[in-house]
Amino acid sequence: MRQTPVQPDMDDQQFERIAAVTYHESGIRLVREKKLMVQSRLRHRLRALNMDAFSKYADYVASMQGVGERRFMISALTTNVSQFFREAQHFDLLSNTSLPAFRERIRQAKRIRIWSAGCSNGQEPYSIAMHLLSREPKLREADFRILATDIDPRVIAHAQTGRYTRSQLSGVPAEHLKRFTVEHPDGSEDRSVNETLKAIVSFRELNLFADWPMQFQFDAIFCRNVVIYFDQKTQERLWSRFNRALCPGGLLFLGHSERIATPAAHGFRSVGPTTYTKPGSTPVKPH
Numbered sequence: 001m002r003q004t005p006v007q008p009d010m011d012d013q014q015f016e017r018i019a020a021v022t023y024h025e026s027g028i029r030l031v032r033e034k035k036l037m038v039q040s041r042l043r044h045r046l047r048a049l050n051m052d053a054f055s056k057y058a059d060y061v062a063s064m065q066g067v068g069e070r071r072f073m074i075s076a077l078t079t080n081v082s083q084f085f086r087e088a089q090h091f092d093l094l095s096n097t098s099l100p101a102f103r104e105r106i107r108q109a110k111r112i113r114i115w116s117a118g119c120s121n122g123q124e125p126y127s128i129a130m131h132l133l134s135r136e137p138k139l140r141e142a143d144f145r146i147l148a149t150d151i152d153p154r155v156i157a158h159a160q161t162g163r164y165t166r167s168q169l170s171g172v173p174a175e176h177l178k179r180f181t182v183e184h185p186d187g188s189e190d191r192s193v194n195e196t197l198k199a200i201v202s203f204r205e206l207n208l209f210a211d212w213p214m215q216f217q218f219d220a221i222f223c224r225n226v227v228i229y230f231d232q233k234t235q236e237r238l239w240s241r242f243n244r245a246l247c248p249g250g251l252l253f254l255g256h257s258e259r260i261a262t263p264a265a266h267g268f269r270s271v272g273p274t275t276y277t278k279p280g281s282t283p284v285k286p287h
Contacts, residue, residue, distance in 0.1 A: 010039040010054040017058040018042070018073070026074050026151060027209045027234040041076045045069070074207075075152040078229075082120040084127050084171040087224065090253045091131040093272050094220055097251065099136055102144075102219075106136075111143040115218045115245070117208060118226035119148035122159025123168070125201045126193050128222065130176045133196070140196060147214070149206035160203050162193035208238060217247040224274075225255035232261070239266035248280015 010018075015038060019030040030038060039054070046057050049069070060066040061073055085091065105112050116125040125148035133139055150156050166189040169177065181191040206212070208226075221242055227235050242252055243266055254260070254274040263269055268276040 010035060010042075014054045014058045015039075017062060018054075021061050021070060022074065022077060025070050025209070026078075026207060027238070028074070028077065028229045029231045029234070030077070038077060042073065045072060045076055048072075071151075071153065071205075075154055078152055082123045084123045084169065085131075085173075086124070086127075086171070087253075087256055087274075089273060090222070090224075090275065091127065093275055094128070094251060094253075095132060095135045097271075098219060099132070101249070102132075102139065102142075103136065106138050106142045109143065111145070111216075112139070113216060113218045114146045115214075115221045116146060116148040117206075117221060117223040119150050119155075119159060119203070120152075121155050121168075122148060122162065122201070122203065123164075124148070124222055124224070125159075125203075126162070126180075126197055127172075129197050129200045130172070130180050133200075134176065134179070144200060146201045147218075148201055148203045150203075151205070151207050153205050156203050156205050162198055163190055164192075165190050209234075212241070212245065214245065218245055218250060219247050220251040220253070221246060222253045224253055225258070227258050228255060235260075236266070239268070243267040243278055246278040248278055250278050250280075252276045252278070 012032070012035070015030075015032070015035045018038065022028050022030055042054070042057065046052070046054065049057070049060070051057050051060070061069050102112050114125075114128055116128065119125050125146045129146055132144075148159065150159075163184060164181075169181070169191060172181070177191065180194055180197055182194050184190040184192050208223075223238075223242065227238060230238070239260055246252060251271070252268065252275070254276075256274060258274060260266060260268055260270075260276060263276055267278055269279055271277045
């Protein structure tokens with residue numbers, strides 16, 4: 001089918017309407033300075049819908065008929081940049097702090113749950129699994145699972161394959177590559193995570209500002225380099241929800257440029273660089 005040419009420019013009113021829908025759907029605040037970026041990233045969505053103007057697109061995503069398109073719009077507007085073992089101090093803090101309790105859970109056959117919120121292409125949850133399994137192999141046979149979620153269905157689909165290029169795997173230690181990945185059968189230099197990791201990590205599409213279907217609390221939540229896109233009001237709503245989703249003594253990890261301005265107001269205590277705990281029965285010592 002012949003595609004309709006897209007008019008090149010988005011005016012300020014169209015930008016504000018799209019920004020308002022984006023904020024309502026995802027909590028992401030688009031500032032006026034990002035208009036050209038938004039225009040560039042959404043142009044292919046107009047082509048996919050055979051629309052010739054941003055005014056029609058703004059009308060559509062704001063309408064009831066455009067509800068399904070909103071997830072594709074958010075997907076186009078979000079940046080998915082990640083790498084294996086990014087901000088490695090968090091993995092060490094998690095294992096040093098939590099493994100004693102996890103070993104007791106293993107002995108008692110109790111569950112261990114971790115959430116990677118905003119998992120992008122999957123490097124973060126797979127890194128968590130590799131790190132903890134290398135420190136405590138008994139986790140392989142335990143009731144140990146990692147939930148990995150992202151608002152973008154494209155990155156979830158990629159993460160589920162567990163396939164990564166040589167460049168993407170550059171941050172993975174050699175011993176982890178040997179133990180937790182396998183050669184891809186197509187003969188390329190790509191590798192795939194093994195079945196052990198795939199059994200531990202479950203990927204789901206999830207909007208952090210929609211309802212959370214999880215019925216249990218987590219021992220740790222990683223939400224790194226996600227809330228930087230939210231304004232303070234939106235962040236504060238999220239802190240309280242994360243607190244309720246954490247077990248007493250659980251850990252919340254944020255990105256290197258992210259902070260909870262008043263941790264105590266949201267039920268947290270700082271225990272390390274961009275790391276917070278929910279005080280409770282499992283003591284966590286500051287690092």
